[in-house]
Amino acid sequence: MSPALSCDTVWSHARLLPMADPARPDAVVEAGVVAARDGRIVYAGPADGAPAFEAGRTIDCAGRLLTPGLIDCHTHLVYGGSRAGEFEARLAGAGYEAIARAGGGIVSTMRATRAATEADLVAMSAPRLAEMIADGATTVEIKSGYGLELAAERTMLRAARSLGDALDVSVVTTFLGAHALPPEFAGRADAYIDEVVQVMLPALAAEGLVDAVDAFCEGIGFSPAQVERVFTAARARGIPVKLHAEQLSNLHGAALAARYGALSADHLEHLDGAGIAAMAAAGTVATLLPGAYYFTRETVLPPIDALRAGGVPMAIATDCNPGTSPLTSLLLAMNMAATLFRLTVAECLAGVTIHAARALGRDDIGALVPGHWADLAVWDVTQPAELVYRIGGRPLHARYWRGR
């Protein structure tokens, strides 16, 4: 008789959504069990045929659905201030440009962020992260990009790291220095990019604050040539890249990102066939941000059918930010991806688990397979479609991060 498999925790009587087979992301294991030791999964699969377990504790899931913890692979969660007043002004007819000229928009968030200490930013951002956690997130990417100068970008990234230390969630940090042009560089975008690549990135990378590098490739952001300088500097340091691409227009940013082996290209409403082919060839994930599409009342849809036909993996994220997507729920993001973009339930679930993991360059989260972190969500639902179907509500029953 083989000895019992010793582990810390066993979750029994669960309906499992393992996300382990990319061809069948909605395959459910009816009578499933998961076992974890030292925070990692050691078994996930049918109870029938599972090894005998010698467990410190056993949690009876009573037939509930158990999925990988959700992964939000694109957020601007850390920022100072609020843009609710700007929202109200826009409802009353004010244009984005007029608001920006009056000192509002992204620059108002920059000012509030620069004025905040690290502790301030942690205090202002923790409730947003808590909302994500309450909807099942166990890993959250957080970008800088509202400091737009070395000290404030550092403070944002340190606040993001502090949030990850304080709460039971994994935080992945992305340096987005090339998000917008700060007013002191008005008319001198290339000089600002010099600052990003020669001063900010080297310092922040040396401090261990940069897991990936992102940029905003857009008429109101930075040109492909400027983005390329940022990517070259990242590559020289072995740091992976990703890109805000084709959100408002087609500057062929996705193809540029793919040339640099980007983890993901994000937004993509104006993506063309050449961009899709380049992403497919490079293995670059398409991160869809339906919250921004909804909130800005965009009318051009990302080319979902062509992405699907091209075999490009699609992730879904909140894009949580004060200007274009004040959204903290991946469940609602999934509902929007289904309703607005016509993704299937299986695509939605893969988009916030296994494909989101890939968009972060991670192969140790996002699926219920041995070796992965035991980041788990137990839901008060029985069928996966209920997670996508509902608007509002809190179906999360329990959540485990690294087995705890």
Ligand code: DI6
């Ligand atoms: N795309 C967006 O939609 C946001 N940033 C970006 O690169 C807008 C951010 C803001 O308005 O604060």
Ligand code: FE
């Ligand atoms: Fe964004």
